Ligand SMILES: C[C@H](N)C(=O)N[C@@H](CCC(=O)O)C(=O)O
């Protein structure tokens with residue numbers, strides 16, 4: 001089965017409430033959809049999120065990378081030569097990881113369809129069900145408490161609380177959320193690079209002293225300040241998770257070597273897709289470092305691909321695949337079942353969409 005064409009389009013989904021982090025505010029998702037065609041009429045689907053503040057990519061750059069570089073590199077290749085396809089994809093253009101991720105997942109979707117097997121089973125099939133957290137956007141304390149209680153009412157037991165935009169008020173925000181939701185809800189905190197190393201240590205120690213029982217703090221400081229990450233990890237008891245600091249396996253290796261974090265957040269939009277994500281996850285596993293599977297602001301299309309990957313890996317111990325839960329509606333039918341915090345894999349071939 002040969003790859004004959006790659007077509008790009010758009011995938012849109014309005015958000016239930018504005019998504020706010022220390023890095024950006026978004027009101028509606030408008031991502032790039034990718035369709036990979038084969039000579040027997042099969043189509044595989046993928047999605048790329050233009051997260052300029054994290055990956056440097058825009059909708060225009062993603063479309064250009066795919067049409068101008070990736071498509072000429074892999075059209076004509078045989079689907080069964082998947083490792084060679086992935087090698088060409090990786091070398092077709094430097095960085096542009098979200099553009100690569102969209103094509104990678106569409107190729108894997110086709111591969112699953114070719115062998116009439118759900119993708120997570122092709123990748124290893126470790127588990128069938130995942131439990132995701134849901135993001136609480138950074139706002140004033142009262143709004144964050146209300147959003148947290150609403151999320152708990154929707155059935156979520158793990159909240160990912162965004163901070164880092166106004167460091168002075170961050171301890172109060174998290175303490176207020178813990179008091180409101182009670183001790184049984186798991187709280188993760190994501191500063192999205194918003195603190196300095198000293199601020200981070202002060203804030204995290206204050207959260208420890210207030211018995212907020214935070215599961216982890218994600219990306220406390222600037223992504224390239226690895227000495228800062230190391231300082232925060234060494235000077236607090238709370239687990240530190242590297243997100244924006246780790247795109248590639250090499251980044252993971254550096255973080256592990258420097259003991260700059262306790263966990264790593266893997267996102268397909270950072271690794272360039274599933275093939276590279278597998279390598280990163282296995283390097284972490286070999287070093288005793290557990291991983292979270294995360295997403296950018298993505299719809300059910302690419303979040304489903306990430307869910308298949310997460311379900312295949314023993315070393316994915318935490319899940320942040322809340323993209324579909326943040327959207328008013330899904331742009332596509334089929335795929336894994338997203339029911340409140342539970343994501344359940346189905347027996348449909350590939351990622352599971354009927355195109
Ligand atoms: C959506 C997900 N829960 C999340 O928070 N992802 C990123 C931010 C992505 C974005 O700005 O699109 C994260 O920092 O973990």
Ligand SMILES: [Mg+2]
Nearest residue numbers: 190218219243
């Ligand atoms: Mg993060």
